[in-house]
Amino acid sequence: MPEKITLKYAVDGDDFTKAGLASSDLKHTLKQIGYDPGFIRRVAIAVYEGEINMVIHAGGGEITADIAPDKVEVWLADSGPGIPNVELAMREGYSTAPIDVHELGFGAGMGLPNIKKYTDDLQIDTTVGVGTTVYMLINNN
Amino acid sequence: MVTVKELSDNLSLEILTTCDEIDRPVTGGYCSDLLSWVMGRASEGDAWITVMGNINSIAVAVLADISCIILADSSALDEEAKNRAEQQNVIILRSELDQFTLCNKIGELLGV
Numbered sequence A: 001m002p003e004k005i006t007l008k009y010a011v012d013g014d015d016f017t018k019a020g021l022a023s024s025d026l027k028h029t030l031k032q033i034g035y036d037p038g039f040i041r042r043v044a045i046a047v048y049e050g051e052i053n054m055v056i057h058a059g060g061g062e063i064t065a066d067i068a069p070d071k072v073e074v075w076l077a078d079s080g081p082g083i084p085n086v087e088l089a090m091r092e093g094y095s096t097a098p099i100d101v102h103e104l105g106f107g108a109g110m111g112l113p114n115i116k117k118y119t120d121d122l123q124i125d126t127t128v129g130v131g132t133t134v135y136m137l138i139n140n141n
Numbered sequence B: 001m002v003t004v005k006e007l008s009d010n011l012s013l014e015i016l017t018t019c020d021e022i023d024r025p026v027t028g029g030y031c032s033d034l035l036s037w038v039m040g041r042a043s044e045g046d047a048w049i050t051v052m053g054n055i056n057s058i059a060v061a062v063l064a065d066i067s068c069i070i071l072a073d074s075s076a077l078d079e080e081a082k083n084r085a086e087q088q089n090v091i092i093l094r095s096e097l098d099q100f101t102l103c104n105k106i107g108e109l110l111g112v
């Protein structure tokens, strides 16, 4: 493969039937390149949780993924409400997801903890009223 | 080693999707209806026991490398979920048993 591939995805705001398409496509691409399945799984899960958060909490956004032989870096940027208390949001079980998405199986408050678990670096850059950018790094080792 | 097909035959499960993953090995199981718990805690190759038969379950199964979804309590599978599952090669089975009873039987079969 070349040194680095950049993929971009637009994530639709309130269409739950499309939620997960970007992470599925990214997974498919990584598989075709021939990465280790365990590495692919970590990327897929972390990006899915970020993608779902953009759909549920932020009205959609944009995903940029930089794919290199030794690592994948992903930025999930939205212009949603922002996160007032990141430390609280990181806690297992903390969720502000509306009731109707609970019926779909979302809102367990485990998304950000899952991202933390499966990535080597997670940074949340957020401003209330402006938006959120979630950065994640997954090393291939 | 137990395959999806053997699990299905032994427990008289209803096969809801046509795809070619039926001989895939089932290496364990995980039971939850909350998608992020499955994402965070299920292992690759697990059979996933749930009542959530919607389109989001399919994405979770694909991304977490689940071997099959087993719908407990005769729970419903949405039409769009069925279509997405077939596109993405996710096998979905169904049982009349409740989650507890079903997990017990699966555990016995897998020897865990």
Ligand SMILES: Nc1ncnc2c1ncn2[C@@H]1O[C@H](COP(=O)(O)OP(=O)(O)O)[C@@H](O)[C@H]1O
Pocket (backbone or CB within 6 Å): A049, A053, A054, A056, A057, A058, A078, A080, A081, A082, A083, A089, A090, A094, A095, A096, A097, A106, A107, A108, A109, A110, A111, A112, A113, A132, B036
């Ligand atoms: N992109 C985002 N924009 C605004 N708020 C967010 C975003 N991502 C996460 N949050 C906040 O952080 C909380 C915890 O997120 P998460 O752990 O994924 O749990 P859940 O999505 O199940 O609520 C959310 O309930 C929400 O309040």
Ligand SMILES: [Mg+2]
Pocket (backbone or CB within 6 Å): A049, A052, A053, A107, A109, A110, A111, A112
């Ligand atoms: Mg979430």
